[in-house]
Amino acid sequence: MKSNNDAIKLEGISKSFGTANQPSVKKTNLKIESGSFVTILGASGCGKTTLLKMVNRLYEPSTGKIYINGEDVTTISPTALRRKIGYVIQQTGLFQHMTIEQNVATVPKILGWEKKKIDERIDALLRLVGLSPTDYRKRYPRQLSGGQQQRVGIARAMAADPSIMLMDEPFGAIDAINRNELQDEFLRIQKKLHKTILFVTHDIIEALKLGDKVIIMNAGEIQQFDTPLNILKKPANDFVRNLVHADDLLQRMIFVKARDVMNHNVDSIPVNADAVSINELASIKEVLLKLLESSFDYVKITNEKNELVGQVTLHEIRQV
Amino acid sequence: MDLIAGALIYLHSHQNEFGDAVWTHLELSGLSLLLGLMIGIPFAILCARHAKLSNLIMSLVNTFRVIPSLAILIIVMPLLGTGFAPALIALIVLACPPILINTFIGIKSVDQEILESARGMGMSARQILMKIEIPIALPLILSGIRTASVEIISSATLAAFIGGGGLGTFIISGLSMYNFSMLLVGALPVALLAILSELLFGSIERVFTKYKRA
Ligand SMILES: Nc1ncnc2c1ncn2[C@@H]1O[C@H](COP(=O)(O)OP(=O)(O)OP(=O)(O)O)[C@@H](O)[C@H]1O
Numbered sequence: 247m248k249s250n251n252d253a254i255k256l257e258g259i260s261k262s263f264g265t266a267n268q269p270s271v272k273k274t275n276l277k278i279e280s281g282s283f284v285t286i287l288g289a290s291g292c293g294k295t296t297l298l299k300m301v302n303r304l305y306e307p308s309t310g311k312i313y314i315n316g317e318d319v320t321t322i323s324p325t326a327l328r329r330k331i332g333y334v335i336q337q338t339g340l341f342q343h344m345t346i347e348q349n350v351a352t353v354p355k356i357l358g359w360e361k362k363k364i365d366e367r368i369d370a371l372l373r374l375v376g377l378s379p380t381d382y383r384k385r386y387p388r389q390l391s392g393g394q395q396q397r398v399g400i401a402r403a404m405a406a407d408p409s410i411m412l413m414d415e416p417f418g419a420i421d422a423i424n425r426n427e428l429q430d431e432f433l434r435i436q437k438k439l440h441k442t443i444l445f446v447t448h449d450i451i452e453a454l455k456l457g458d459k460v461i462i463m464n465a466g467e468i469q470q471f472d473t474p475l476n477i478l479k480k481p482a483n484d485f486v487r488n489l490v491h492a493d494d495l496l497q498r499m500i501f502v503k504a505r506d507v508m509n510h511n512v513d514s515i516p517v518n519a520d521a522v523s524i525n526e527l528a529s530i531k532e533v534l535l536k537l538l539e540s541s542f543d544y545v546k547i548t549n550e551k552n553e554l555v556g557q558v559t560l561h562e563i564r565q566v
Numbered sequence: 567m568d569l570i571a572g573a574l575i576y577l578h579s580h581q582n583e584f585g586d587a588v589w590t591h592l593e594l595s596g597l598s599l600l601l602g603l604m605i606g607i608p609f610a611i612l613c614a615r616h617a618k619l620s621n622l623i624m625s626l627v628n629t630f631r632v633i634p635s636l637a638i639l640i641i642v643m644p645l646l647g648t649g650f651a652p653a654l655i656a657l658i659v660l661a662c663p664p665i666l667i668n669t670f671i672g673i674k675s676v677d678q679e680i681l682e683s684a685r686g687m688g689m690s691a692r693q694i695l696m697k698i699e700i701p702i703a704l705p706l707i708l709s710g711i712r713t714a715s716v717e718i719i720s721s722a723t724l725a726a727f728i729g730g731g732g733l734g735t736f737i738i739s740g741l742s743m744y745n746f747s748m749l750l751v752g753a754l755p756v757a758l759l760a761i762l763s764e765l766l767f768g769s770i771e772r773v774f775t776k777y778k779r780a
């Protein structure tokens with residue numbers, strides 16, 4: 247991978263706070279490819295937020311350098327840098343004295359966009375996150391449910407169309423059902439927009455489900471940075487192994503997507519029109535259930551547009 | 567009834583003096599409120615930024631607060647003499663504490679998450695102050711202004727004691743001459759002004775807290 251393809255690059259980054267005797271983030275090198283969705287998983291206090299906040303200079307690193315699209319962040323003023331990077335925090339941080347539209351318009355207004363352009367952008371963004379503009383534009387944050395506020399927080403962070411988004415437990419305060427729904431919707435949005443996303447969570451399922459790649463952190467150190475599949479199949483150390491319960495097959499099957507193991511060679515296989523199909527983002531567990539119900543020995547895998555992209559047989563499932 | 571009639575007759579025959587007194591009273595009150603704002607708000611913002619300074623200033627202000635208004639007026643007299651200016655200064659001293667304290671508390675009460683997301687979105691310190699902190703603190707600031715204005719309007723009456731003029735002149739003369747009609751000519755408009763400013767700032771406050779009740 248050429249370095250100019252890295253949206254975010256950390257070189258020897260560490261962070262120690264004043265009196266603490268242990269650094270909150272130990273010497274870290276990291277390259278995040280442009281357009282990838284990377285989740286950061288780890289227990290409370292392991293340094294996830296600290297790592298994230300160094301990227302948009304809310305914290306200055308004690309050592310090392312950070313590059314955004316090849317540019318050393320210390321050469322950009324913090325405010326200019328932050329206006330180019332979307333930022334969502336766990337508690338949404340919505341401005342309670344402003345309406346939803348004013349909240350979403352914050353950065354475009356600072357950047358001096360025309361009123362009409364801002365207006366259209368607000369409508370488009372609210373629709374994108376599944377909120378009807380006519381119903382929600384004029385409301386105040388406290389008139390929205392937690393999940394709806396979270397959606398507004400995401401819309402607001404995307405307002406000026408940043409290519410990079412930093413998200414610190416954006417779904418943290420939401421119940422399991424809404425959370426699942428938001429995750430699915432966010433995946434759908436990301437498939438359209440291809441932003442570079444750094445997404446902090448301490449929910450294993452969320453990390454493995456959303457991330458193209460997952461960073462596993464412990465005590466200020468990155469333990470493993472790999473695809474969900476590899477993290478499950480080849481945990482780098484005991485810490486990762488224990489964290490993901492990688493020895494439990496069924497557990498593993500929940501996290502592995504059909505897309506990750508399917509046979510891509512569509513042309514080489516005869517495909518019967520009657521065979522059952524499933525979306526490429528479905529888990530291997532769902533694929534297995536379909537396979538057991540079906541009279542065929544394979545399941546067709548399709549993409550969002552319902553096009554055939556591969557197939558899965560027991561052979562592929564055994565690889566998990 | 568006689569009292570009121572007497573007051574009206576007195577008013578009728580002293581229209582110019584009454585007009586002047588009302589004007590001086592308003593001038594004294596308005597000016598001291600304005601200057602109180604110009605001093606109180608910047609200091610409150612400074613205090614909100616510097617913990618050490620805030621400890622010092624807040625304890626100072628709280629001490630000032632327990633001194634009765636008349637005492638403040640009397641204290642400035644040997645220092646600054648008599649007339650409009652010392653009365654004005656005494657009233658500013660009275661106006662500052664509620665404005666300063668409320669603004670300080672208002673800004674301090676802005677949620678940490680809100681500030682963090684504002685910073686994280688690339689708002690400058692100035693933008694955060696003007697678009698986030700002041701607007702969120704505004705209801706409290708306004709209630710400080712309301713308290714200050716009522717306090718000023720009633721204390722401006724005492725300004726007459728140190729030759730500051732205003733409606734208090736009628737009250738003091740009325741008292742000393744046992745002329746209660748004259749006293750009423752001073753007292754009723756003061757009460758009315760105090761009520762009006764309470765209503766005015768109360769309704770401004772309601773406009774700016776709309777989002778809390780929506
Ligand atoms: N501003 C700060 N000043 C001093 N210490 C800090 C500061 N921010 C974080 N720390 C310390 O750094 C360590 C990592 O904190 P951090 O917030 O990055 O953890 P986290 O992984 O995000 O945890 P959580 O999941 O609870 O949010 C903790 O020990 C914390 O006490």
Ligand SMILES: [Mg+2]
Pocket residue numbers: 294295296414
């Ligand atoms: Mg955190």
